[in-house]
Amino acid sequence: MINIVPTDIQPYHTKVVHAPIETLTPVIIEETNTFGLKCKYVATANPAYNSEDYPWYPFNGSNGCGKNGESQCFSYDNQKALKNHFDAMLKKKSKLVIVEIGILADEYSRTSTSVFLDNKRDHDIYIGIDIRDLSSYSNPDKNIHIIQERSENYDSICDFFKTMGIEEIDVFMIDGDHSINQVYKEWEYVSMLSKDGMVVLHDTNSHSGPYFAVESIDTTLFDVYKYCNDIRDWGIAIAVRK
Ligand SMILES: C[S@@+](CC[C@H](N)C(=O)[O-])C[C@H]1O[C@@H](n2cnc3c(N)ncnc32)[C@H](O)[C@@H]1O
Numbered sequence: 641m642i643n644i645v646p647t648d649i650q651p652y653h654t655k656v657v658h659a660p661i662e663t664l665t666p667v668i669i670e671e672t673n674t675f676g677l678k679c680k681y682v683a684t685a686n687p688a689y690n691s692e693d694y695p696w697y698p699f700n701g702s703n704g705c706g707k708n709g710e711s712q713c714f715s716y717d718n719q720k721a722l723k724n725h726f727d728a729m730l731k732k733k734s735k736l737v738i739v740e741i742g743i744l745a746d747e748y749s750r751t752s753t754s755v756f757l758d759n760k761r762d763h764d765i766y767i768g769i770d771i772r773d774l775s776s777y778s779n780p781d782k783n784i785h786i787i788q789e790r791s792e793n794y795d796s797i798c799d800f801f802k803t804m805g806i807e808e809i810d811v812f813m814i815d816g817d818h819s820i821n822q823v824y825k826e827w828e829y830v831s832m833l834s835k836d837g838m839v840v841l842h843d844t845n846s847h848s849g850p851y852f853a854v855e856s857i858d859t860t861l862f863d864v865y866k867y868c869n870d871i872r873d874w875g876i877a878i879a880v881r882k
Contacts, residue, residue: 675831676839676879677824678856712750718842718876721867722755725838725878729811732836736764739809741791741826742816742842743768744777752813752842753777757784765806769797770816791816792825801832808834814850815842823849838880845875854879 729736738760743753756766757777765783768774769791778786787800801807809832814823823841830839841850844866854877857864862879869875 674824674827675833676858676861676881677827677830677853678858712747713745713874714751714842715868715873716750717868717873718752719750719755721865721876721878722752722840723759725840725865725880726755726759726811729836729838730759730761730764733810733834736760736810737806737808737834738764738766738811738813739769739829740766740813740815741769741829742814743770743774743786752815752840756811756813765804767800767804767806792822794825794828797829806832808832808837810834810837811840812837813840813842814853815840818843818847818849820849820852823853827853833881836881838878841877841879843874844877845869845873847874850875850877 738756740753740756743751745751748754753768760766762782766785768777768784768786769789770786771788771790773788775786775788778784785800785804787797789797789800791797809829812829812833814826816822816826827839833839839862841853844850844854845868854864854866857879860882862881864877864879866875866877
């Protein structure tokens with residue numbers, strides 16, 4: 641991964657945290673060979689902040705949890721948007737492979753994880769990847785598998801897919817580290833996305849990685865749906881492969 645500091649973007653602790661979101665533009669250096677993204681390398685404000693190269697956008701006075709001031713980060717509207725698309729996938733495909741990077745917030749209810757686990761059929765495969773030990777949610781009898789791993793450890797995660805006989809992903813949720821280069825790395829898994837498969841990005845209003853990833857999606861390959869485009873909500877976007 642090449643990190644470039646473009647002249648129009650300052651380290652986040654000075655200008656970027658106060659910059660309107662529209663003024664920050666990823667630098668397109670070359671055509672991507674990462675499936676479905678228009679740019680491969682993007683700016684990192686300051687390599688020292690490699691886990692949050694552009695951290696949070698400053699929506700001052702906002703709790704980000706939804707327009708009703710809800711207490712949990714995955715708002716009712718986030719849930720509704722995700723569930724509608726997930727229901728459509730359940731109707732369309734007789735068996736799903738769901739992969740989620742970054743699973744569960746503080747509680748099980750009203751998370752993206754709960755949307756998947758409460759609505760998937762037993763034979764649909766769910767794989768949750770997190771750096772935390774959340775193995776208590778594993779339930780192999782119901783095809784629920786939790787991997788404690790860093791999402792960027794692509795080879796070891798793909799080895800796990802291989803042992804499971806998984807060649808394609810139907811639903812891919814990105815909700816882990818949220819920095820730009822990290823989300824672009826996580827997009828590598830999209831090369832495994834099935835036809836009609838969907839990618840879900842949370843925090844599209846509030847974190848740099850998902851925000852720029854959505855802006856970079858090749859719309860000749862994906863239909864992109866942006867929901868909760870309101871500064872009171874972290875935001876969610878869903879890209880469905882054409
Ligand atoms: C916002 S939470 C996920 C929320 C969840 N999707 C939900 O709706 O409740 C982010 C999670 O990503 C995990 N995480 C952060 N960096 C990661 C990485 N590099 N690889 C895997 N998981 C990561 C954190 O441990 C945390 O559990």
